[in-house]
Amino acid sequence: MGFDEFLRETDSLFGLQWRPFQRRGIKRKLERRIAQIGLSGFGEYLLKVRQDPAEQNHLATILTITISRFFRDREVFHVLETSLLPAITQDKKEGDLRIWSIGCASGEEPYTLALLWKxxxxxxxxxxxxxxxxxxxDEKMLRRAEEGRYKKSSLRETPQAILENYFKKEDGFFILNPSVRKSVEFKRHDILREEPFPGMDIIFCRNLAFTYFSKESQIEVLKKIASSLKERGYLVIGRDESLPLVYPTLFVPIFPTQKIYQKFTPNL
Ligand SMILES: C[S@@+](CC[C@H](N)C(=O)[O-])C[C@H]1O[C@@H](n2cnc3c(N)ncnc32)[C@H](O)[C@@H]1O
Structure with a gap:
């Protein structure tokens, strides 16, 4: 079995879509994995993946990219700070304010949100x-996230004052202050195959579903996100992403340039 057939077979398992520029890197990584576990090729590997849920998880981490950074696309966080969070806090005044970062990689995005709040x-x-x-x-990513230890390269969009006040330099790494870490809870969760968490005010789903998933899977994820958000909750997607069309409409763009949407509630 060749690489193309392997991808076609696993498509239905992961609901992913393939772009030419992603395929080259993925092929190399898969060949490395197949050699590492002592199999002869894509056919044998497919059998293993079908039988072994742990290998399915491993394959999922090979198939997606895990790069992230603090304050990625900074203007999004500017809108959050000057518009969304002021509106939500004024409206609430007390109680829980919950944000969900889906596909959080090693914690750069959720920690950015915690820093903004702090x-x-x-x-x-x-x-x-x-x-x-x-x-x-990806469990490995989550463990790394809990450590709160970063290279300078993942902090290049971070404001200098935040870098100085909330990070400690140690052996060339930047360690995030525990007072910021404590408002973030990390959990392993597969947005494609598991139920969503309810009661969210804002959801970040950037550079994952709306880049890598097939249209059908994107629609499934979008429905999950809508059901997880409170009435008039907000969805933030990646700068180069767009939402699949669904009828009836689930979201309306409120800051189109920054890709920020609000859950659509009829008759408001
Ligand atoms: C490119 S990173 C995006 C990180 C961050 N959201 C950002 O925009 O900077 C994509 C992340 O999605 C995770 N991921 C892939 N498939 C997933 C799934 N089905 N459910 C949850 N997370 C997934 C990957 O492990 C990876 O950490």
Whole structure:
């Protein structure tokens, strides 16, 4: 069995879509994995994947990219700080404010949200309990996230004041302050195959579903996100992504350039 046939067979398992530029890298990584576990080729590997859920998880981590960074696409966080979070806090005044970061990689995105809350909102809104649920399919990424230890390259969009006040330099790495880490909870979760978490005010789903998943899977994920968000909750997707068309409409764009949407509630 060749690489193309292998991808076709696993498509239905993972609901992924393939672009030419991603395929070359994936082929190399798969060949390395097949050699590492002592199999002869794609045919044998497919049998293993079908029988072994642990290998399915491993394959899922090979098939997607895990690169991230703090304050990725900074203008998104600017809109969050100047528009979304002020609107949500004014409206709530107390209680839980919950954000879900889907496909959180090694924690750069959820920690950015925690930093934003700490530096601009926490003091003025002590009655609001802010938390971020950060999920990823890749256990290795989650363990790394919990360590809160980063290379300079993943902090290149981070404002200097935040870098100085909330990170400690150790052996060439930057260690995030525990006071920021404690508002983020990490959990293993597969957005394609598991149920969503309810009661979210904002969901970040960037550079995952709306880049790598097939249209059918994107629609499934979008429905899960809508069901997880509270009424008029917000969805943030990646800068180069767009939402699949669904009828009836689930989301309306409110900051189109930054790819920020609001859950559509009829008759408001
Ligand atoms: C490119 S990173 C995006 C990180 C971050 N959201 C950002 O935009 O910077 C994609 C992440 O999605 C994770 N992932 C892949 N498939 C997943 C799935 N089915 N459910 C949850 N996470 C998944 C990968 O392990 C990876 O960490």
């Amino acid at each position: 530096t601009s909102f926490e003091r003025n809104w002590p009655q609001i309990h802010f938390s971020v649920l950060a999920t990823d399919i």
